[in-house]
Amino acid sequence: IQALQISENKIIKTKMLSRACFRQFSASIRRMSSTNIVETNIDSGTGFATVTLSQPPVNSLDKNLLTAITDRFKKLSDDSSVTGAILTSKFDGKVFSAGLNIVDMFQKSDDHLGEFWGMVQEWYLTIQGFPKPLVSAINGHAPTGGCAMALMSDYRVMVEGKTIGLNETLLGIVAPFFFADLMIAAVGRRHAEFALNNGYLYTSDEALKIGLVDEVVNLDQVVPTALKILTKMTKTPQPAYQVCKNFLRKETMDTLRNDRAGDIAHFVGFVQQPNVQKAIGGYLQALKQRKK
Numbered sequence: 527i528q529a530l531q532i533s534e535n536k537i538i539k540t541k542m543l544s545r546a547c548f549r550q551f552s553a554s555i556r557r558m559s560s561t562n563i564v565e566t567n568i569d570s571g572t573g574f575a576t577v578t579l580s581q582p583p584v585n586s587l588d589k590n591l592l593t594a595i596t597d598r599f600k601k602l603s604d605d606s607s608v609t610g611a612i613l614t615s616k617f618d619g620k621v622f623s624a625g626l627n628i629v630d631m632f633q634k635s636d637d638h639l640g641e642f643w644g645m646v647q648e649w650y651l652t653i654q655g656f657p658k659p660l661v662s663a664i665n666g667h668a669p670t671g672g673c674a675m676a677l678m679s680d681y682r683v684m685v686e687g688k689t690i691g692l693n694e695t696l697l698g699i700v701a702p703f704f705f706a707d708l709m710i711a712a713v714g715r716r717h718a719e720f721a722l723n724n725g726y727l728y729t730s731d732e733a734l735k736i737g738l739v740d741e742v743v744n745l746d747q748v749v750p751t752a753l754k755i756l757t758k759m760t761k762t763p764q765p766a767y768q769v770c771k772n773f774l775r776k777e778t779m780d781t782l783r784n785d786r787a788g789d790i791a792h793f794v795g796f797v798q799q800p801n802v803q804k805a806i807g808g809y810l811q812a813l814k815q816r817k818k
């Protein structure tokens with residue numbers, strides 16, 4: 527009887543313990559109500575948000591994904607319980623993001639292009655202006671707009687053996703000035719000119735050499751390494767961090783803010799040129815045929 531009582535007490539204690547553990551665990555990871563194309567989890571212990579881009583097949587940035595990312599970062603900015611964020615992709619080992627959705631730039635009306643570019647501007651202004659530490663865990667290829675998005679973060683950890691770059695010229699289009707400035711800020715004018723003029727796509731190791739990314743690690747270390755550096759960054763006194771980040775980035779953002787309509791008109795005029803449309807169409811076809 528005594529033995530039975532002891533084991534019953536043990537069972538009760540174990541049950542109480544596991545309930546407490548469960549409560550603690552569910553309190554420590556909070557899943558933000560989010561669209562399923564941008565999954566967000568917040569660790570309430572550290573205040574770190576992990577934003578995972580999850581739009582199959584390659585996180586190409588169409589109107590839906592641009593809007594979802596922008597809304598997410600605006601919410602994280604305003605949420606005082608969030609201390610910093612990690613940006614990553616669900617398609618790890620494959621693609622971080624394939625950049626802007628090319629279909630949105632091919633044979634579309636001026637209105638469609640204008641609306642699309644307005645969303646691109648808002649996405650850039652929101653992530654580039656995100657006031658808290660932001661680390662990109664680049665767990666796959668990051669061409670063009672995917673590279674630009676990673677450049678908007680404050681630190682980049684990349685998986686080995688993938689590619690990254692602002693390679694727009696290879697498609698017959700040109701990176702906008704605010705993408706170019708991101709590259710200049712990261713690697714300096716000389717490398718940026720070479721990279722953009724030639725549409726050069728860097729391997730992870732080459733990107734590390736010129737400072738386009740800050741660390742290259744194997745796949746299972748990408749997110750843990752990003753978390754480690756985020757922990758360090760969030761220890762900097764945050765009012766100072768925010769003020770510093772803002773004044774270093776403000777000039778280019780203000781140039782865009784001061785003439786968003788002009789920038790849209792410039793984009794629409796450029797993309798609607800017959801030779802640019804021809805290049806985009808040819809590129810889209812080549813992308814589709816690559817698999818055959």
Ligand SMILES: CC/C=C\C/C=C\CCC/C=C/CC(=O)SCCNC(=O)CCNC(=O)[C@H](O)C(C)(C)COP(=O)(O)OP(=O)(O)OC[C@H]1O[C@@H](n2cnc3c(N)ncnc32)[C@H](O)[C@@H]1OP(=O)(O)O
Nearest residue numbers: 586624625626627628667669670671699700793796813814
């Ligand atoms: C003076 C100038 C002034 C102003 C500037 C004006 C205008 C220009 C501004 C333009 C700025 C552009 C920035 C951009 O971001 S352009 C985007 C270009 N993106 C790319 O070139 C990337 C293309 N994709 C790839 O290289 C590969 O897909 C990738 C390496 C990412 C992944 O390869 P994987 O083998 O894993 O997948 P795929 O089989 O290639 O792709 C799967 C399907 O997804 C489609 N796809 C891929 N990328 C895109 C994309 N960016 N947009 C739309 N669709 C895309 C691909 O075709 C496949 O489709 P299906 O065949 O399955 O239907």
